[in-house]
Amino acid sequence: MDITLREVEYRYQVNTPFEHLALENVNLSIPKGIYMALIGHTGSGKSTILQHLNALLQPTKGQVIIGDRVIDAEKREKNLRSIRQKVGIVFQFPEHQLFEETVEKDICFGPMNFGVSEEEAKQRAKILITEVGLSEDILQKSPFDLSGGQMRRVAIAGVLAMEPEILVLDEPTAGLDPRGRTEIMEMFYRLHKEKDLSTILVTHSMEDASKYADEIAIMHSGQVKKIADPRTTFSNPEELLELGLDVPEVVKFQYLFEKKLGRKLDKTCLTITELSQTLKELQDRGDYS
């Protein structure tokens, strides 16, 4: 399923003194199977875009095309549930949305809302709980007895249980310890590959964006400034720094190194291995001064 945003504009609280333009002329196409990262400063409109992807918000101008459904600014859309089942969103701090008595019931809540039978939902819960890295006996516990990191995993399982075709992640690892971060990001990447999901990741971590994404979209004050693959995006660090964004440590090192050396390396390196290799080659050739 593809998603296309066409000249989307969104204003909060139209016709009040608090009216506020959050998105302006956004064109974005998210083809099936892509891993796209959305980066941008706080308040640049990333989260607002996310809410358009499963029609939680309707644009005030323009169109959002989700699969074969067209969501137009003018028309009030009805029956959006079929969209919501296919586009699963993991919101920021998803552990705040847990409410059931047991973890199992909470994971089953989503699929059962979409008409999945109880047995089927329980079956999914059983598989997913190990998938997100927890043990099966946690299913019968209350979600409120778990640690923060475990709650996060349960909430993520609750979204995955709806078996979405498109997975939207709004800073899924914010506030987790480094190990939990890598584990969860690796899990999403594995699912992305295995189930051929489209994944849209909003993140402040440039490392994650450069490591996983096929394409990076840069947002700045409600507009999409640039869409490119990671190497192109980070090949011009100055531009990013100007927008108040960071670059991965590796890229930053290379940038400072090049500045000191007064010349460019052959290519922009995204990983430490790549960088050390390039530097090694440079040394072997012996042509640095």
Next chain:
Amino acid sequence: MNKLILGRYFPGDSCLHRLDPRSKLLAGISFIFILFLGNNWMTYALLWIFTFFVIYISQVKLRVYVRGVRPLIWLILFTVFLQILFTAGGTIYFEWGLITISQFGLVNGGYIFCRFVMIIFISTVITLTTKPIDLTDGLNSLMRPLRFFKIPVDEISLMLSISLRFIPNLLDETQKVMDAQRARGTEFGKGSLFQQMKTLVPIFLPLFVSSLNRAEEMADVMEVRGYDSRAARSSFRKLKWQLSDTMAIIVMILLTIGLYLLRSNS
């Protein structure tokens, strides 16, 4: 969620914005009382002139105020119609069983409508032109005499300022939880009453839990920073009574006198 105008602050720099919150509160409360002095068209005309004058100098557009009335319009109309339909007296235009439409009924209905709208307008003026924090300071200062009756004024105003401070956060959080549950397939406002009530559980429970957590964290933080309810406290913000505040009170007294003079003595 964000449609509520009543109770929001609207940054600006009118002379009303600069008034001391105490004088605004006193004036607002006294306005509600003197509203009931009105009993003929002249008194109401005076009250309306005053209301529009205040709205004008608040430098906020009239439609903002009108929008503040909108959520309450059905309640107002309901009361007005009850008044119209069940008051007898004067010339009777229509009668059917208990229901009568009479001259007195229509007039009373009109008065009640005016009263409601003016109360909402004036209280909206106060909240639009006063920062919530100033409002609580003002209330605290006005309640100070109650200390003689062993009423814990400081604690009450502390609770007030904490609650006011967290209203926007709680609204934001409600919106977030609602969005998250909608994304998981909950549909609000559909189905039978019982079904609709059931869809509220996935919102309320997370909100309660996070409120409790927040309260605990907040209490810890306050204690760490040396808060002690029994200790005497100084205040960072000082309210200052200025000439314009005295003027505001004088205007209110003049308005009251004017109403007394215009009142019919029947």
